[in-house]
Amino acid sequence: MSTQTSTLPSGYAEPRMLGQDMAAAILGLRELMGRLATVPLDAAASAIMLGLLEQGHRAIAYGQLVATFDADAAQIHQLDPASAQQIDDLVADPQSLADGTAYIPPEIMCQGMAPHRNTVA
Incomplete structure (x- = not known):
């Protein structure tokens, strides 16, 4: 285990690794979908691709349900607006999360509704 991981707050290393x-x-799925668009498929290969997709x-739908439950329990709607924007930026371009140069930011909560997705939406 690296020193950086061992100095994280308790319970933070596992979500960080999961996010990475x-x-x-x-990123791998994006690359695969780009390749899928360029490869001619016969009927059998098309059926396999459709089944895998x-x-x-x-x-992914199951993961969304799990994450939505957790987000609601953690009161995602109270994330600080600057933190919410940083999160949106990281997920829009996840390369820095994937390569470990950026991490899930620490949560900063505020009163009221941050301009971030809520679980009702």
Whole structure:
């Protein structure tokens, strides 16, 4: 375990690693979808791709349910607006999360509604 990981607040290393892995997976999926658009597929290959994409969609939908529950419990609507913007910027371009040069920022909460997605929306 690296020194940087061991100096993180208790309970923070696992979400950081999960965020890094998920960011890398998203970048990989983007690359794969670009390749899919350029490869001619026959009927069998098309059926396999559709089946795999459906399984991926189901896995992502389940992850969205889990993350939405956690976001609601953690009161995501009270994230500080600057933190919410930083998060939006990181997920729009997840390369720095994937390569470990950026991390999930510490939560800064405020009263009222931050301009961030809420679980009702």
